[in-house]
Amino acid sequence: MAKLTVEQALLRAKSQANKGEFDQAKALYESVLAAFPNNKRAKQALANLNTPEPIQTGLKIPPQELINALTALYNQRQFTQAADQAKRLTQEYPNSFVLWNLSGAVNKALGILDKAEQGFRRASEINPKYPDAHNNLGVTLKDQGKLDEAIASYQQALELKPDYAAAYYNMGTALKDQGKLDKAITSYQQALQLKPDYASAYNNMGNALKDQGKLDEAITSYQQALQLKPDYASAYNNMGIALKDQGKLDEAIASYQQALELKPDYASSYNNLGIALKDQGKLDEAIMSYQQALQLKPDYAEAAKNIVKLPIASLSQKALDLVELYLRNIDDMASSTSSLQFLKANYLMHCKNYDSAFIKFCEANIRKYEEVADKLGDLNDKYERSHKRIRKWSPKIQPLAKIRIKKIFILGSSRSGKSSLEQILSKSRKVLPKYEAINLSCLRGLGVDLSNNRETTFKDFFYEEEEILLEKGYKIATSTNPTSLFYLDFIHDCLEDCYFIFLNRNILDVASEVFIKEYNNENYYSYDAVEIMKYLRIYNGVSNVFSTKVPDRSMQVTFDEIRENPSRVVEKISQFMNTNFYIENYENKTAKASGESPFRTHFKNMILGGDGSDITEI
Template sequence: MPTANDLLLRARKLESKGRMAEAREIYEGILARFPANARARQALERMQAPAPAGQSAQEPAQNVIAGLVGLLQQGRVEAAAAQARGLVQSFPRSATLQTILGMASATVGDLAGAEAGFRAAATLNPADADALSNLGNTLQQQGRTAEAIESHRKALEIRPDFPEASNNLGNALRQDGEPEAAAEAYRRAFARRPDYIDARINLSNALKDMGDVEGAEACLRRALELRPDHVALLRNLGLALADLGRFAEAEVAYRRALMLDPQNAEAFRYLTAVTKLPPGAPEFAQMERLRAASAPGTDARCQVCFALYKAYEGIGEDAKAFAALAEGNATRKRLLGHSSEADARMFAKLRETADRIPALAATEPARVTPIFILGMPRSGTTLVEQILSSHSGVHGAGELPHVSIYGAPLALGEAEPTPEALATLRSRYLGRIERLSQGRPYVTDKMPDNFRFLGLIAKALPEAKIIHVNRDPRAVCWSNFSNYFNGMGLGFTCGLEDVVAYWRHYEALMDFWAERHGDRIYQLDYARLTEDPEGETRKLVAHLGLGWEDACLSPQENRRAVATSSQAQIRQPIYRGSNEAWRRYAPFIGAVFDPLGG
């Protein structure tokens, strides 16, 4: 038979897990057997006592809450969640317990559980600004940006001096395609807390979205005055400098970051993108050690593998380069959870929905004309934009997410494509590019995968110019596979078979659009452009209705910032031969490209 001490220990464990009824039953049993047991009597009195002043009777004792928070901090998420669920039985109106459940769910990627926990906490305690801001973050992760923005704003109404909520609001606004409003939110965040480095980094990214890369650089340099040893600041400074074509300065920033954090795999990837390491450089051994030390399947392993690919390619070690690239891509595919079947369903949905999209009736003329440059990623869209934005009448806005943000639900059948919905898309998109135009009559949008929404563009923006860049499919597929992309929607690039399958879907969809909107699409062949730059550029400029300017023949002189993986190539004169780069790796590729012809 267990002793009183055994029973007391069991009861305390149950109490710590929130199983109050079972613990109380054991304490009462101890007193029935041992009426003089003071510890059992004190435990029952404690459980039955009213809450101390300042502590709600609907909340567990502070030491219990502290224990749960400690479990979360130790990474014992399941234990924290299990204990919180048990305590909810005794404290069903505890906003704190619901917040802990939300945090535990968010940690393991259970967004539905996180939303339920934070929403319950906010309902139980409408003045809980933390719960509202956490709810906003969860909604944003689910792509529900309008709801996220509303939740963050409610949090700030309750606590105007809440810098985290201001930063979170900025993130949601930026995701919603409103970088100017996001920038103001970030500024409010670090106005409240000057050393809020994340908000300063986020502001620099919003400024880049607005085309102000020089402003982003200045923002990061000011932050480095506060934290000169901050690795993420140095990495972001390097990215801004690379966007501006200042590769030597970017290299200095990355090397400084690596001096502070030699295990920073992402900084190695950025470094090898802007400089060619000589044979025997110490970075090779450093990266290989980091590769061996990083657990398989982790982001660090993925990043360093891409870095090693670029480094080995630079010294002609093709077998080692391909092996590193294949491992990096396989890891990233697992991290992204990419599915070719999901790609097939998306393309099918685009075709299914296309003919339900109405054409807009009479519309107010656009003050700025959009030029969409689209095609597969890595098909040459950056070069075409660099050529056109060399013209005095054209502003190059880069890869704008706004057609996807405003139009994807319509194109994919997730929202009804009513004339009113198309009018809203038109108004928001034109308003966005007008703010970016810098007073020029034309604005380029070179988001490649706008090809998915070509039918929607044709109907909502009848004045838009649409340029489709065609390139050798083998060159495109290899270039996609051999580059690291930050975007979550580019998982198809992480496998040779996957990217070939995606190409076939893209090719079929472009044929589908050509049947319906062929008169709207200017077909530009990348190979012909590189073989006859002047002839093809003159034809393109004439098609757009622009007067000729010789600057269009020297895109490498265009000093605008470029934030794509083509940022090094476009600083060089137009050259031939890039379509053949994949042949170097033909022995490793095998027959995967055979269905693409050639």
């Protein structure tokens, strides 16, 4: 010990243990503890160190220079050469857990996961007390989708090494993939207790919090990751997603741009930037971002989908060419999915080949309906319950309003023109547009009687403090979340100073536009014509009942009014709310580009099979 520092002794002991020289390692750990009885690292290592049964006398042990040479090839990223070397060495020294662990590492780097699993599994069998092999095996199992087995491997690593921060982190990732978000967050927190500068753990914990809808906490977690690692492009990108979900589009765009400054080839950030720009109505800039994403990653399905979801006639020839290239190179297996059928149909629509496009939309909907049909029953029950509840509801008498943010809920089914109206109103400096990014989960589960529930605040709905927004000069917040309609009674009774604007559009235009869109979340009715019509009639019924019960807070606007005379629409809303919006430029390119759906006749003739004469507005 006189010639070695404590740190040097611990490192040499660890090296000896990794080579299977357990007696020498044990002696070094004991000498450290003789001099420093409370050294935690030596205590833990000695507790984990038992001369393993697999290392038997007479077995060949590889020279250290061979291990060093193989490690050097791995560190130099010469993975193919390293894999060949590892194969030869494990045949010559079949009981070296160090070599098997290295074999697993190089094969994982090459993406050969079955051989990687074999290497790590063999290393853990030869030396069951080697925590790194169990952790590495867990990572490989997780990458293969074997999440339960992966978690078991991480747990085994942690039994051997309770202070193994990386194993806690990896277990958190597997738990998140299982949807066990609370457990994942706990695992990340345990990793951070052991390693407070673990930037990746903060980033991934932010992702789990975001998935829970805890956007403020998620953003704080990303910020902590960035404090530790200011050049962390992924954290900026993820923070942008959370900010967008809060409706803070300017801040989201700034975050994506920061990610791209750090990583100019970050295709995902270009795609996300495009989404935020599109939501702001900046279509030309959105197209440029999507194009950049596809140029960087020609097989990027999400970017291709986002391009073709933009309004007809908005795309450049370059954008269409990139989508065509994507479609030409798509894998045969992917071509059978409903998602790709929607993409192809949208591409044909932009090429103005409407007949072929509609046939492709029908194929896509048949496939998608097969995937979601079992969920429609629950969804229809939910809509019917909401309709009955609002019919029985007696509105709460609101107190005299204090100085508060006025809340406008712009209501209508998908494709009814809600976003177009919100874009017009958002041109006023008084208006904070929240888009669909409001929190309705604060209402779910409430009973019909709200008297026993705690007060639901503005921040619960809109994620921001009302007083702070007032200080910033905002007077109005808007939301276009379509699901709001089924909670209107709760929204009215929970929030003061609310106004409800219902959008009317020809039902055939709405239905045919809904039919050609691929939705996620709860829009399962979208893939069947009968279910679409049922949903639209329920939506219309709820709107009419609510408007009758609170006529002083409800008004109707038609889609054609928004498209043809937006200035008049703003005047009507100003009179209705007794508020001047001070909007100078009413032009709304998105609304004007819409008009009658090119698929109205297709939908009526090919789907409804009738003249649709009884169908008017919704």
